[in-house]
């Protein structure tokens with residue numbers, strides 16, 4: 001039987017960090033064993049919030065895709081491509097726009113929130129309101145049956161399903177309603193104790209070398225009540241402990257016990273975490289080096305991906321045009 005298809009996308013934000021790895025990418029890598037995978041750099045989506053300065057979109061795509069492959073996405077098993085290279089998404093976006101009620105978009109929880117939060121970006125625009133319709137087109141054009149996403153994207157996926165239903169109701173049933181594959185996003189805070197985010201400048205990047213990682217890990221905020229190394233600690237308030245849960249689940253029980261007893265100091269505890277992080281990143285760095293030693297490889301992967309994606313997308317669009325008699 002043919003494998004089921006998944007599609008997912010990431011905005012091209014440049015180099016990826018540990019939050020991206022554990023929040024999405026590691027799951028994308030796993031899904032390759034079971035699904036026919038399409039992974040997209042969503043550059044048109046980036047445009048909806050960052051239209052004022054588009055100068056870095058191209059280089060950000062490249063940096064991001066290097067990390068995708070370094071972390072284990074395999075060009076032989078996954079179709080990796082850039083959204084704007086497959087113009088069919090834009091045509092389907094336009095078609096879906098014709099029957100998507102504005103009220104569906106206005107009530108999307110991400111919409112009002114972001115218009116408020118990103119005031120200086122002036123995203124009170126037609127394009128930003130329609131962002132979820134573009135996302136629906138991205139998914140429906142591949143007739144993906146599942147979409148791996150984090151919780152924040154669930155409203156967009158629900159909207160995609162509603163749009164597919166509405167299309168199928170007016171026309172022949174050619175669109176597939178996709179399911180969400182919810183990725184549980186673990187809590188990994190940045191070096192300053194806030195959410196890990198590029199804009200806060202508090203990230204550990206997949207490309208950071210040992211020394212940089214060491215410096216960043218030592219700056220993590222731990223239990224503020226521990227003054228001396230043998231003070232009993234409270235791992236539940238410590239970001240280092242959260243990292244243990246994700247990176248070395250086998251050591252969590254022991255670390256917790258030693259922390260509470262005060263038999264391990266924070267410096268030692270961080271050193272151990274650093275060791276695990278270096279081990280995690282080593283194969284990623286090796287692969288990255290290999291990629292950097294083959295110039296043109298990323299462009300080639302993306303061009304091959306574009307061709308495959310376009311084949312599938314244009315086939316769907318042909319059917320859509322036929323059932324709509326357009």
Ligand code: TRP
Nearest residue numbers: 007008009010011042045135138
């Ligand atoms: N909106 C998604 C995000 O900001 C990115 C995205 C674009 C996407 N198109 C998609 C995700 C299609 C899943 C499916 O993270």
Ligand code: SF4
Nearest residue numbers: 233238240259266269
């Ligand atoms: Fe955190 Fe480890 Fe220090 Fe406990 S010993 S407070 S878990 S760094």
